[in-house]
Amino acid sequence: MKRREFIKTGIGAGVGCGFVPVQSLFAQQAAGKTLFDKIWEAHEISFLGGVTSVLHVDRMMLPDSGPSSIRRLLQAGEAIRNPELVWAVADHQVSTSPERYTNRSLNLGSVADEFPEMKEQLAAMGIQAFGIDDPEQGIQHVVGPETGLTLPGMLMVAGDSHTCTHGALGCVSWGGETAQNVLLTGTVIRERARNLRVNYVGALGPWVRGKDMILHTIGTLGADAGNRCAVEYAGPLVRSLSVEGRMTICNLSIEMGAATGMVAPDDTTFEYVASREFAPRGALWDQALAYWRGLPTDDDAALYRDETIDMTDVEPQVTWGISPEHVIGVSDRIPSPDDAPFEKRDAWRRALEYTRLTPGDTIADTPVDEVFIGSCAESRIEDLRAAAEVVRGRRVAPNVLAWAIAGSQPVKRQAEAEGLDRIFRDAGFDWREPGCSKCYGSNGELVAQGKRSVSNSNRNYVGRQGIDAITHLVSTPMAAAAAIAGRIVDVRKLMAGEIA
Amino acid sequence: MAEQAALGNGPQFLRQEGIAAPLMMDNVDTDIISPIGKPPNPGATPETRAFEPIRFFADGREKPDFILNQEGFRRASIILAGKNFGTGSSRSVAVSRPLDGGINVVIAESFGPLFYDNSVRQGLLAVPLEGEKIERIAVWTRANRGQTILVDLQRQVIEVPGLDTFEFRVEPRVREKLLGGYTVREELGRLEAEIDVFEQDYRQDWPWIYK
Structure with a gap:
C-alpha cells in the first residue's frame, strides 16, 4: 500500500516546454498536495531528472486504428504489456451517415470491418473494442466515462488531444501518446505539469452553461494560460454542475494549452460512476471509493497559479475569431484590433480578416450557413435535451444546413426514447450516427468552402471545419438557436419570444 | 569536433546551423501547421505542406506575406515564434510536415503540450526561450x-553572429x-x-483498476 501514502518527492527546477517561474519551485515544497500531484505520484515509476518521470498507465484508449495496431504488434511477435487496461472505439474514421451500417465503404479505411474481425481475439485478451455495430460505440470521450472504463484516480492516456475530457471524473488524462509505445511498455514518459486552479464563483444565468464557463475562462486567461499546467476546475459553480457539464469544461482544457484538466471527485462523481458497466463492484468498489475520497486537493496545497472566475452577469458566449480566446458575450460588439493589448493586435486583425467581421458590429445577427451539434465537447444527453428544448415546435431557417449527432449509441438510444430525434428531424435537422464528423472534417464531413458555421465543438482554428470555413464556437442551445434563426442570436431572447 | 553517432534507432539531433524565419505569432495551432481531413492544397509539394492555410491561397497561389515564401527565408530550418506554438491536436503530422520541409528547430516562448511531446518523439528540437530574446x-x-x-543542443546555446549567444535549457x-538518438521504447x-x-x-x- 506504499503508493497510497503519496510520498513527497521534491522536484528540481525543470524547463521543458515553457518557462518555470521561481514561485513554482516554492510551490512544490508545500505540505499539502493537489489532486493532480496525488495521482501523478501514485503512478510514478521512475524519476528522470528535471520534471520528467516514467508513469504507469491505467487505461490506454485506442482510436479507429486500434485493432489493426494490436494485430500488427502481435504479428511481429510482440507482447501487449497490460492488455486488460486497453480499450478501443471507432469514432474518427466512421461516417455519421445512417447508411454506414449497410454501405460500409462509407467508413474510412477498413475501420468498419476491423472491429468485428478482431473482436473475439481482443476480448480474449481483455481488450474491449467497440465498432459501429456495437451498442457502446461513440466518440471516445463520451464512451469512456459512460461505460465506466474511465474512473477517478486513474492515469488515462490516448492519442487524441481531447482525452483531457475524462478529467471531469477526477482522473489525470491526456492525449498525444503513441499507441505502440504504450501497448508495449504500459508506461509513458511525461513532464510534470504545474498546478493551475480555476475557481468559479457567482451564479449562472439562464441558458449559461459549462461551455460558456470554459469559453469565458479561455477568453479571460488566454489560450496559452494552461501551458505546462494541469488545470483544476473548482469552486461552488463546478460542484453544482453535473458530471456531463464538467466534461465540457475539461474538454476545452487543451484549448487553453493545458496538459490536462480535472475536477475533484465528489458524491456527484461517485453517483455517476457507480452504475457503469465496467465500474468496480462490491469490495473493490469500497476500496476504490475510499481512495477516491482522499483525492481532492488539500487545503494547504500550494498552487502555481490560482484564478477566480466570477460567472455573474456572464452571457452565452460566442467566438468571433480563430482562437478560442477570441470570445465575447452574445450582446457584445465585434472588438477592434485597436483596442487589443499591443501584442495581440496583429492576431486580432488576421482573425477578423479571416472571419470577415467588422469591428463595432454586433456578433448577434451574423448570418449562418451551417450548424453543427455534436463532438466530444457537448453531445451528451443533457446537451441534446437543452438543444431540443430550443428546437421544439420550431423550424430550421431556410438555407441553413443543420446536423445533430448524439455522442454515442447509448446517448442516441436515450435521446430517441425521449423523442428528441423527432424534435430535431421535424425541425429540419439531419439526425446522424455517432462519430467525430464536422468538428474537424472527419471522413470528408466538412463545412463547405468559405461557409460560416456555428458549432458546439471546441476549435475555431483557420480551416478547422473546412477550407476557408469560419467557425463560431457556442454552447449547444446557442447552436440550436442559430439554426432556427439563420443567424447568431441570443438563445435567451429566442426562448422569450423576442426574436421571430 | 567529431560528429557523435546515434546510439539508438530514433531520430538524433545534435545541432542545427541554418536560417531562422520569424513567424512571430502566438497560438500557431496544429490546424495551421498541418490540416487533416481536407484535400491537400493544389500548390503544395511534399516539402511545403506545413503551414498550408497561411502559406497558400485555396487555389494554390503562394501568400506573399507568409515568411517562408519570402526571399531569404525559403530555406529556413529554424522557426522563431511566440507563445503556445503548436497548440491544439496530437496529430504527428504537425511535427513531421515541418520536418519534411527542413524545419528542424522551433524557438518559442512556450509550446502546446502535444506538439511538444511529438517534437521530442520525432526529433524536432523545441527550444523554450524568453520572448524578449526571441524578438532580438x-x-x-x-x-x-x-x-x-x-x-547547439550539446552546449544548449543559440549563437547569433554579431549579436549574442543565448543559453537555453531543455529537460535532461x-x-x-535527442543527442543519443534513442526511441522512446529504447x-x-x-x-x-x-x-x-x-x-x-x-x-x-x-485491483479495482484492472477490468
Missing part, C-alpha cells in the same frame, strides 16, 4: 537575410534522448526491471 533574434534575422544562426531526458527498455517491480506491487495494491 527576429530583429537580427530580418536585418541579416540569408545569414545563419547555430542551435530530452537532451539525452528509453523505457532500460527501465524494464524497475517497471516490472512497480507493476507487481501496483497490481496487488490497486
Whole structure:
C-alpha cells in the first residue's frame, strides 16, 4: 500500500516546454498536495531528472486504428504489456451517415470491418473494442466515462488531444501518446505539469452553461494560460454542475494549452460512476471509493497559479475569431484590433480578416450557413435535451444546413426514447450516427468552402471545419438557436419570444 | 569536433546551423501547421505542406506575406515564434510536415503540450526561450537575410553572429534522448526491471483498476 501514502518527492527546477517561474519551485515544497500531484505520484515509476518521470498507465484508449495496431504488434511477435487496461472505439474514421451500417465503404479505411474481425481475439485478451455495430460505440470521450472504463484516480492516456475530457471524473488524462509505445511498455514518459486552479464563483444565468464557463475562462486567461499546467476546475459553480457539464469544461482544457484538466471527485462523481458497466463492484468498489475520497486537493496545497472566475452577469458566449480566446458575450460588439493589448493586435486583425467581421458590429445577427451539434465537447444527453428544448415546435431557417449527432449509441438510444430525434428531424435537422464528423472534417464531413458555421465543438482554428470555413464556437442551445434563426442570436431572447 | 553517432534507432539531433524565419505569432495551432481531413492544397509539394492555410491561397497561389515564401527565408530550418506554438491536436503530422520541409528547430516562448511531446518523439528540437530574446533574434534575422544562426543542443546555446549567444535549457531526458538518438521504447527498455517491480506491487495494491 506504499503508493497510497503519496510520498513527497521534491522536484528540481525543470524547463521543458515553457518557462518555470521561481514561485513554482516554492510551490512544490508545500505540505499539502493537489489532486493532480496525488495521482501523478501514485503512478510514478521512475524519476528522470528535471520534471520528467516514467508513469504507469491505467487505461490506454485506442482510436479507429486500434485493432489493426494490436494485430500488427502481435504479428511481429510482440507482447501487449497490460492488455486488460486497453480499450478501443471507432469514432474518427466512421461516417455519421445512417447508411454506414449497410454501405460500409462509407467508413474510412477498413475501420468498419476491423472491429468485428478482431473482436473475439481482443476480448480474449481483455481488450474491449467497440465498432459501429456495437451498442457502446461513440466518440471516445463520451464512451469512456459512460461505460465506466474511465474512473477517478486513474492515469488515462490516448492519442487524441481531447482525452483531457475524462478529467471531469477526477482522473489525470491526456492525449498525444503513441499507441505502440504504450501497448508495449504500459508506461509513458511525461513532464510534470504545474498546478493551475480555476475557481468559479457567482451564479449562472439562464441558458449559461459549462461551455460558456470554459469559453469565458479561455477568453479571460488566454489560450496559452494552461501551458505546462494541469488545470483544476473548482469552486461552488463546478460542484453544482453535473458530471456531463464538467466534461465540457475539461474538454476545452487543451484549448487553453493545458496538459490536462480535472475536477475533484465528489458524491456527484461517485453517483455517476457507480452504475457503469465496467465500474468496480462490491469490495473493490469500497476500496476504490475510499481512495477516491482522499483525492481532492488539500487545503494547504500550494498552487502555481490560482484564478477566480466570477460567472455573474456572464452571457452565452460566442467566438468571433480563430482562437478560442477570441470570445465575447452574445450582446457584445465585434472588438477592434485597436483596442487589443499591443501584442495581440496583429492576431486580432488576421482573425477578423479571416472571419470577415467588422469591428463595432454586433456578433448577434451574423448570418449562418451551417450548424453543427455534436463532438466530444457537448453531445451528451443533457446537451441534446437543452438543444431540443430550443428546437421544439420550431423550424430550421431556410438555407441553413443543420446536423445533430448524439455522442454515442447509448446517448442516441436515450435521446430517441425521449423523442428528441423527432424534435430535431421535424425541425429540419439531419439526425446522424455517432462519430467525430464536422468538428474537424472527419471522413470528408466538412463545412463547405468559405461557409460560416456555428458549432458546439471546441476549435475555431483557420480551416478547422473546412477550407476557408469560419467557425463560431457556442454552447449547444446557442447552436440550436442559430439554426432556427439563420443567424447568431441570443438563445435567451429566442426562448422569450423576442426574436421571430 | 567529431560528429557523435546515434546510439539508438530514433531520430538524433545534435545541432542545427541554418536560417531562422520569424513567424512571430502566438497560438500557431496544429490546424495551421498541418490540416487533416481536407484535400491537400493544389500548390503544395511534399516539402511545403506545413503551414498550408497561411502559406497558400485555396487555389494554390503562394501568400506573399507568409515568411517562408519570402526571399531569404525559403530555406529556413529554424522557426522563431511566440507563445503556445503548436497548440491544439496530437496529430504527428504537425511535427513531421515541418520536418519534411527542413524545419528542424522551433524557438518559442512556450509550446502546446502535444506538439511538444511529438517534437521530442520525432526529433524536432523545441527550444523554450524568453520572448524578449526571441524578438532580438527576429530583429537580427530580418536585418541579416540569408545569414545563419547555430542551435547547439550539446552546449544548449543559440549563437547569433554579431549579436549574442543565448543559453537555453531543455529537460535532461530530452537532451539525452535527442543527442543519443534513442526511441522512446529504447528509453523505457532500460527501465524494464524497475517497471516490472512497480507493476507487481501496483497490481496487488490497486485491483479495482484492472477490468
